[in-house]
Amino acid sequence: MLKEDHRRVESLFERFLNGENGKKPHIAEQLFQELEVHSTLEEELFYPALQNPAEIEEFEAADEDTQFSEEKTMHTPELDETGEVEAGRGEGSDSSEEMTNNMITSAFDEHRVIRALIAQLRQKDALSQEFRQRMTELQQTVANHVFEEEDELFAEAQLTMDTKTLGRQMQQRKQELLSAAV
Numbered sequence: 001m002l003k004e005d006h007r008r009v010e011s012l013f014e015r016f017l018n019g020e021n022g023k024k025p026h027i028a029e030q031l032f033q034e035l036e037v038h039s040t041l042e043e044e045l046f047y048p049a050l051q052n053p054a055e056i057e058e059f060e061a062a063d064e065d066t067q068f069s070e071e072k073t074m075h076t077p078e079l080d081e082t083g084e085v086e087a088g089r090g091e092g093s094d095s096s097e098e099m100t101n102n103m104i105t106s107a108f109d110e111h112r113v114i115r116a117l118i119a120q121l122r123q124k125d126a127l128s129q130e131f132r133q134r135m136t137e138l139q140q141t142v143a144n145h146v147f148e149e150e151d152e153l154f155a156e157a158q159l160t161m162d163t164k165t166l167g168r169q170m171q172q173r174k175q176e177l178l179s180a181a182v
Helices: 001-020 019-051 052-063 097-120 131-160 161-182
Strands: none
Touching: 001 019, 001 131, 019 097, 019 131, 019 161, 097 131, 131 161
């Protein structure tokens, strides 16, 4: 599901950068919503599951017949005094685990940058040259994030967790987020 989201976002960037001016504001807003929902899914479900794969099965068993709600997020990462995600807090010193935690910390930071760029873009005219330049910057930031995520974190997920169960949880949450945005 996350890879499908990545391809959809890549397509929206291309449509924006190569599309007709009259459609650009709508395409940009669609792109922003996709990125925001996708980031929320990763932060609420995917990254916590990577940090503690056993929680997926526990969550599935406990909530098999209930709707996912905002109060039932699996895990919220701890933030230090600067607002950064604390990597490896309370974890062992396993180098693979430490590397995964470092990648997750980096991903949270990248999400912050992406959200900041989206906020800046929403304040600008979607047909301006400045908007196009910022959109290209956003595209590159997202492309780097996607590459790192698909290259490293997705491979780790395939090895350490039940991705089918996680995928169902993420699909359910995505529908809830999209319904709330309407």
